[in-house]
Amino acid sequence: MTLDQVVRGQHIRILAIASADIRTQIIRFGLGIGETAICQQVLPKGPIVLGKNRQEIAIGRPLASGIEVEIIA
Amino acid sequence: MSVESPPETAPTDLTPQAASPALTGERKLVLAGNPNVGKSVFFNALTGLYVDVSNYPGTTIDVSKGRCEGYQVLDTPGVYGVGSFNDEERVARDIVLGADLVLNVVSACTLERDLFLTQQLLDLGKPVVVALNQMDDAARHGLSIDVSRLAELLGVPVVPCVAITGQGVTEARNTLPQARVGHATPGLEPLLTQAVGAWGGQRSDLLLAIEGDPVIRDRLGLASGGQAGNSEVADQRDAIYVLRRARVNGLVEAVVRTGDSSARPGVWLGRWLLNPWAGSAFALGILAILYWVIGDLVAQKLVGVTEGQIMQVYYEPWVRGLVSRFVGEGALHTILVGEFGVITMTVTYILGLMLPLVVAFYLFLAILEDTGYLPRLAVLVDRALASIGLNGRAVIPLILGFGCVTMATITTRLLGTQREKTIATAILGLTIPCSAQLGVILGLLAKTGSWSSWAIYGGTMFSVMVAMGTILDRLLPGQSSALLIDLPPMRLPQFRNVMRKTWSKSVGFLIEATPLFVIASLLVGIMKVTGALDWVMNALAPLVVGILHLPKAAAAAFIMGMVRRDFGAAGMTDLPMTAGQVVVGLVVITLFVPCIATVVVLYKERGWKEASSLWIGSWVLAFAIGGVLAQVIAR
Numbered sequence: 191m192t193l194d195q196v197v198r199g200q201h202i203r204i205l206a207i208a209s210a211d212i213r214t215q216i217i218r219f220g221l222g223i224g225e226t227a228i229c230q231q232v233l234p235k236g237p238i239v240l241g242k243n244r245q246e247i248a249i250g251r252p253l254a255s256g257i258e259v260e261i262i263a
Numbered sequence: 264m265s266v267e268s269p270p271e272t273a274p275t276d277l278t279p280q281a282a283s284p285a286l287t288g289e290r291k292l293v294l295a296g297n298p299n300v301g302k303s304v305f306f307n308a309l310t311g312l313y314v315d316v317s318n319y320p321g322t323t324i325d326v327s328k329g330r331c332e333g334y335q336v337l338d339t340p341g342v343y344g345v346g347s348f349n350d351e352e353r354v355a356r357d358i359v360l361g362a363d364l365v366l367n368v369v370s371a372c373t374l375e376r377d378l379f380l381t382q383q384l385l386d387l388g389k390p391v392v393v394a395l396n397q398m399d400d401a402a403r404h405g406l407s408i409d410v411s412r413l414a415e416l417l418g419v420p421v422v423p424c425v426a427i428t429g430q431g432v433t434e435a436r437n438t439l440p441q442a443r444v445g446h447a448t449p450g451l452e453p454l455l456t457q458a459v460g461a462w463g464g465q466r467s468d469l470l471l472a473i474e475g476d477p478v479i480r481d482r483l484g485l486a487s488g489g490q491a492g493n494s495e496v497a498d499q500r501d502a503i504y505v506l507r508r509a510r511v512n513g514l515v516e517a518v519v520r521t522g523d524s525s526a527r528p529g530v531w532l533g534r535w536l537l538n539p540w541a542g543s544a545f546a547l548g549i550l551a552i553l554y555w556v557i558g559d560l561v562a563q564k565l566v567g568v569t570e571g572q573i574m575q576v577y578y579e580p581w582v583r584g585l586v587s588r589f590v591g592e593g594a595l596h597t598i599l600v601g602e603f604g605v606i607t608m609t610v611t612y613i614l615g616l617m618l619p620l621v622v623a624f625y626l627f628l629a630i631l632e633d634t635g636y637l638p639r640l641a642v643l644v645d646r647a648l649a650s651i652g653l654n655g656r657a658v659i660p661l662i663l664g665f666g667c668v669t670m671a672t673i674t675t676r677l678l679g680t681q682r683e684k685t686i687a688t689a690i691l692g693l694t695i696p697c698s699a700q701l702g703v704i705l706g707l708l709a710k711t712g713s714w715s716s717w718a719i720y721g722g723t724m725f726s727v728m729v730a731m732g733t734i735l736d737r738l739l740p741g742q743s744s745a746l747l748i749d750l751p752p753m754r755l756p757q758f759r760n761v762m763r764k765t766w767s768k769s770v771g772f773l774i775e776a777t778p779l780f781v782i783a784s785l786l787v788g789i790m791k792v793t794g795a796l797d798w799v800m801n802a803l804a805p806l807v808v809g810i811l812h813l814p815k816a817a818a819a820a821f822i823m824g825m826v827r828r829d830f831g832a833a834g835m836t837d838l839p840m841t842a843g844q845v846v847v848g849l850v851v852i853t854l855f856v857p858c859i860a861t862v863v864v865l866y867k868e869r870g871w872k873e874a875s876s877l878w879i880g881s882w883v884l885a886f887a888i889g890g891v892l893a894q895v896i897a898r
Contacts, residue, residue, distance in 0.1 A: 210475075210500070210501070211348065212747070213501065213504075214344070214346075214348075214500060214504060215343070215348070215747055216747070217379075217504045217505070217507075217508050218343040218344045218376070218379050218380075218504075219343070219376055219747075219749055220375040220376050220379075220508075220511075222504070222505065222508050223505070225508075230534065230537075231534065231537045231538070233537070233539055233642065233643070233645070233646065234539060234646075235646050236539075236642070236643075236645050236646035237642050237645050237646075237655070237746050239537055239642065239750070242375070243375055243515075243521075244372065244373070244375075244404065244406075244521070244752065245373060245375060245376060245749065245750075246533070246749070246750040247747075247748070247749055247750065248638070248641075248642045248645075248655075248746055248747070248748050248749075248750055249745075249746065249747055250645055250649065250654055250655070250745030250746030250747065251645075251646070251649075251745070252649070252745040253745040253746070253747060
């Protein structure tokens, strides 16, 4: 499934990121392929906010639809 | 290879060429770090007052240079990594490549993120000192960091600091001579050795090349991407980044201990503000406060004193008298101290009207930014802005536009793509009334005494904004960037930070805007004495009466609005008009061309084609929409 389908509270693992440039930027932020995070907030038709450790990263919906994830909890 | 024991062997043929000191014997010290870690505080502490700010050629980025005890100090834009994603990264990359040593400022609160750049700097082979800043914030979040272990693992000196209070800054400065090349990412050496063996050249350039930096690859004469031949210098960014990420994760795990942070009020507030309902209610509350403080306290009361009293009662007559002693009545006199006098009107406008408003706006924004609220606001409005081809980050220039459109246009630099800058600039230039005119507009609307005036004015402006954004979004080629931002922890605004940001931005405004307004009043002054101004007004009058159904004198107000936005609105204050006519007039002056200062900035930032289309388009738009409205409400 893709990140834009995730629901608030779910723990996810990132499986794939389509765009190379986005992949690079996300890795710099502390996420990346294989990394886990918790979905902290989903704004209706809006961005998804992921939390990892103490960080919070907001990802716009068009980007989120290009990120493959799996639910782990 | 485990993280705790990186290779001990000293680098051999991969040693960076001995950095050659500048001819003056000074070494180049470069400050690098993520955005908002307190880098500029270090820069100011190191360099003091004598700083040279210049534009980096080929970009819209300004670079600050200073001196400090035998070092030439260069500041870089805050970046998350060194590369070619945007202008900031390219500038940071080139400055870092030319550095003799780097002072890397990192925030103790976000090591998972910040150490990525640190590790990249180490991988580049630059001598580094790490300033571990915001230690106070980290403690507040329940974090404890083993600084000596971090230094050991990185292989470079690490100095804990709280720069905003001055703590640790002197120590950091004294540690600079101990800057050294640290431990590279494990697993990177074989890749680099391969590349150097196959292609030769400097380690730092080669590293960026195999990270896929298109500009560096071009410079070295390499094909972009991983195509054809030389697999040793192929783009291996993914592989390298994965290694680096693993390395940084390991570092953080080894040196950071977390207390329980989830109960912190700041964290709770941050989450709450992202909730669509709570967040929107809060935003509206902030808007109400903004309106009261700036719209009432500053725009009416404070400006009443600074412009009404100090400028118009004391300054202008005084300077007029002074000039009259040397210059008799005539063209020069009018240009200098006449109605649009360069010495009278410009100074009154900038110091009496704009400065209080701009300072108030910047202060407000600095507080919102320092608390960490702005990025959360960007998340809230992202969806709405995406429908007009922008993303949440555009909320900053749009808010600033209500302060001063000229400065807001400059701020559009932070947007991700050219098309976003075009869309945001068009909206700013055409539909957003800056604070100079907003006060007068609101006053005039209030005078009409009917609620519908507000609704029609607001509704029309809003519709034009949405329509324009949507149309431009459809017409312009390419795609806008989507939101991808890091939300900083929420905290109480720190007085020093807020003051520093407000101060530097306000000074920036004075420096940038003053010459533009001087040019504007010079132009208008010349037009007045040559009679060209009256000619233009007379030429415009038939359009104003015929299409807009407004009194002939309104033409003068529109032309005045090109010089000072508030003249446009103020010029309508004493005209006898019906409520309907007032609304038409206000819509037209808001849509009508931006003030000359903004036009000049437009030419500089967007180029003559875009600036001209905007200027001409605004004439068309103003009269077309005004005309339609006139038919509907002001028969």
